[in-house]
Amino acid sequence: MTTIIRNVAFDAADPGALARWWAQIFDSEADGDDHAAAFDLPSGQTVYFQRVPEPKAVKNRLHLCLQSDTPRDVEVDRITALGATMVADHRNADGTGWAVLADPEGNEFCVLRSQAERGF
Numbered sequence: 001m002t003t004i005i006r007n008v009a010f011d012a013a014d015p016g017a018l019a020r021w022w023a024q025i026f027d028s029e030a031d032g033d034d035h036a037a038a039f040d041l042p043s044g045q046t047v048y049f050q051r052v053p054e055p056k057a058v059k060n061r062l063h064l065c066l067q068s069d070t071p072r073d074v075e076v077d078r079i080t081a082l083g084a085t086m087v088a089d090h091r092n093a094d095g096t097g098w099a100v101l102a103d104p105e106g107n108e109f110c111v112l113r114s115q116a117e118r119g120f
Contacts, residue, residue, distance in 0.1 A: 004045075005045060006045060006046065007038070007045055007046035007047065007048045008045065008046075008047050008048070008064070009048045009049070009050060010022075010047070010048070010049045010050070010105075010107060011049075011050060011052040011056070012049045012050065012051060012052065012105055013051070013052070013055060013105060014034075014051075014105075015032060015033075015034070015035065015036055015037040015049035015050055015051050016030070016032055016033065016034060016037045016049075017104070018037075018049050018103065018104065018105055019031075019032055019037035019038060019039055019047070019049045020037075021082065021083065021103060021104055022039065022047055022049075022103065023039040023047075024082055025066070025079060025082065026039070026041055026042065026047075028040060028041070028042075032049070034051065035050070035051045036048065036049065036050050036051065037049045056105060056106045056107065059108065060107060060108045063107070063108050063109050063110065064109040064110070065098075065109070065110040065111075065112055066079075066109060066110065066111050066112065067111075067112045067113070067114060067115070068111070068114055069114055069115070069116075070114060071113075071114055071116075071117060072091070072098070072099070072111055072112060072113045072114060072117060073091070075111050075114075076099045076101070076111050079101060079111065080101065083103075083104050084101040084102060084103060084104075085101065085102045086099065086100075086101060087100040087101060087102050087108055088100040095113070095117060096113070097113075098110045098111060098112050098113070099111045
């Protein structure tokens with residue numbers, strides 16, 4: 001038996017707006033309404049957003065780690081230009097490390113080095 005992750009779900013105050021924001025990162029289009037919205041990743045999984053009444057209160061227990069085919073610092077700059085905020089900068093002078101960002105509703109995620117930067 002094979003198990004896959006079909007989708008990743010985010011709780012959101014504004015599912016449509018947050019889905020559209022995340023879809024920009026993946027050059028995708030979000031679809032949905034005031035209660036739920038989603039977009040598909042190039043790999044086939046869906047990122048789903050559902051309306052909840054309460055705001056985010058604590059650090060995520062689960063987060064996404066993004067890896068681009070562009071250099072990590074270029075991707076960090078691109079995503080912060082879209083409206084992400086830097087939560088913790090763990091980038092090192094030797095090029096190792098990662099950056100922890102937050103989306104417009106405060107959900108944390110990491111941006112890792114590209115495969116080329118990692119040497120494989």
